[in-house]
Amino acid sequence: MSADHCAIAYSKEKGWTISEKSKDRLSSNGTFIFMKSMQQMNKHIPSDLIPLHDDMVISFVNYELRVRLDQKTRDELEAQKEAAE
Amino acid sequence: MQLRTDSIPEKRLKMKFESVDTEELKNVEIVFEGDRAIFKIGEGEANHYQIPNDKKLWETQFMIVSMNGQYFIRDLGFVHTSRVKLDKRSEIQVQKGSIVDLGKVVHYHFDKAIHDSEPNETPSEQFYMMRPSDNDYDVDNEDFPHLRARPTWVSADENVDNIQNEINIYADGQKLVNTVGRSMKRDI
Numbered sequence: 355m356s357a358d359h360c361a362i363a364y365s366k367e368k369g370w371t372i373s374e375k376s377k378d379r380l381s382s383n384g385t386f387i388f389m390k391s392m393q394q395m396n397k398h399i400p401s402d403l404i405p406l407h408d409d410m411v412i413s414f415v416n417y418e419l420r421v422r423l424d425q426k427t428r429d430e431l432e433a434q435k436e437a438a439e
Numbered sequence: 440m441q442l443r444t445d446s447i448p449e450k451r452l453k454m455k456f457e458s459v460d461t462e463e464l465k466n467v468e469i470v471f472e473g474d475r476a477i478f479k480i481g482e483g484e485a486n487h488y489q490i491p492n493d494k495k496l497w498e499t500q501f502m503i504v505s506m507n508g509q510y511f512i513r514d515l516g517f518v519h520t521s522r523v524k525l526d527k528r529s530e531i532q533v534q535k536g537s538i539v540d541l542g543k544v545v546h547y548h549f550d551k552a553i554h555d556s557e558p559n560e561t562p563s564e565q566f567y568m569m570r571p572s573d574n575d576y577d578v579d580n581e582d583f584p585h586l587r588a589r590p591t592w593v594s595a596d597e598n599v600d601n602i603q604n605e606i607n608i609y610a611d612g613q614k615l616v617n618t619v620g621r622s623m624k625r626d627i
Contacts, residue, residue, distance in 0.1 A: 367559060384542065
């Protein structure tokens, strides 16, 4: 754990939140929030559907994947829609 | 059989390996066009993207779902659950039942999360939610909002005496942000 690792805050709109966003640099070993709750883990049920956002980092076992969402061209989109019909 | 999505997304999903166990996966990019409903990733052969010979991975570790023109992730990990890493841009909602890994040293289970009213912020690029459909918030408008966590796992390399046995945070109007870290200057 880093000397200055993360922060926990409360607001009426967001409720309780955890972040590293006010820091100059991220903690060296990171802060991770599990996709499943304790109850979902204990009952061996899948997580909720969690929206993916650009630049999000997904971690599993010893892997980390960075998410990118790239705009498709109009032609690519039309071709995919045609193929799907 | 390929399950069709209800709406093909205008964006292409790319997922790039940044931290890996095996050098051969370093910087490899997984691309999903969202033109099918689901895309599975895991150790098993039946996945759309297979990471073979890693027994820590579940048969299907997680799936990407393309729905309403958007992408979602659903974790299916059995022994090792998948996580979202904090970045410099976003914050993540902590709900009752959330589990947080601090620096791969300790896992805290948040078993109590009291609010003074129901939060209403929608997920965005700056605000992630792990259970966006769960609106079952504990509300007590006669007391201060309260968050409690206890450790469920501590790394074998860590001195257990250094780990706080219980975290209790009250949003009492004096302090709405609490810092967490090894330094004595931190609140927790």
